Amino acid sequence: MTSFATPGQVLGNLSAYLPGAGTHVTENTIHASLAGPIVTSPPATKSSKPTLSIVKSSASISDATLPEVGSVVLARVLRVQPRQLNSSILAVNPSLSTITSYTSATDDETQFQAVLRKEDVRAFEKDKVVMNEMFRVGDIVKAVVISLGDERNYYISTAGNDYGVIIARSQAGNPMVPTSWKEMRDTITGKAETRKVAKPA
Template sequence: MQEKVSEEEMVTPGEVLGKGSEVKAGKGAYLSHHNNTVYASLTGRRSLSAASPESPDQRPTVEVIGHKAHGSVPEPGCVVIARVTKVSARMASADIMCVSSKSVREKFSGIIRQQDVRATEIDKVDMHLSFRPGDIVKALVLSLGDARAYYLSTAQNELGVVSAESMAGGTMVPISWTEMQCPLTGQIEQRKVAKVGA
């Protein structure tokens, strides 16, 4: 029996690799439970491995063999560092710069939705008081969302803005979990601040 059935097909994050009832998600792939579909989580070659004859689960395993040169890729459950690029009433967009402590070489986009900013009083979250363009945030990857952007969450105490520039151009200092202060002007600005030393 052939152990490895390789398909030289290039896939990118978010591409459908198969139904969860027909294939198992291996490396570089993940199963989305809401529609029982397996998606690619990185760019690379799609590869299918047959199940071993003894295995009770006879579904083949689909995995994506990534290019080593691509650097790190965000995956659900990873903590990333991202720079906020745009803030709207319902969400903030960000460019992911690091996954765990490794920098990324490709451009990955992330979205922090209003409901994922913090764990409490979700309905009272004001995006413009939580983030500003240029802020550096620490966030958890929830899933690969729509339009090739990852859904990010800052709902844990240790997640949120880790570095921000004030209106005056100074690097602000966190003074509480909702406020940062400009050392140049003393002005206080609202943010969803990451708890330091958590």
């Protein structure tokens, strides 16, 4: 096992390990939720299992994980306002397996913050964009970095068919699937909700 993990990386199986801080579980597989050194803690009791954790530290940030202009990122929406939304970047230049792993991600520990402005949501009819009809808190968005911004935030864009919401839950809390470029549907109730949907990979 490598000593440094990147978001989405497979760390181990529940049959051999327990998930710790900085990880999440998809089915029976433990994945990293953030970048950092992998720590294996010994079992607490003889009948227990070792625990896999990721240490979150500014000193652990690898240059390879830093977003740059042109980087594709996955970001979790934290707050939606009329002119912009705020998000946390979960992964930089993610692979398909990384994107899939975030279906069950719940860990909000992230290293980078990003802002998506109203004018950067789409390439057409920018003045008609209504932010809370495009995104909701908790959505996982695929976007591209367009500016390094200030010392606190990167600026991202979802203009383009490949960018937008890839994972979302309905107001009822159920998983949703895309039905068009501007709509997703609750898999349990069948109720539709508006989103700026990314084209499936």
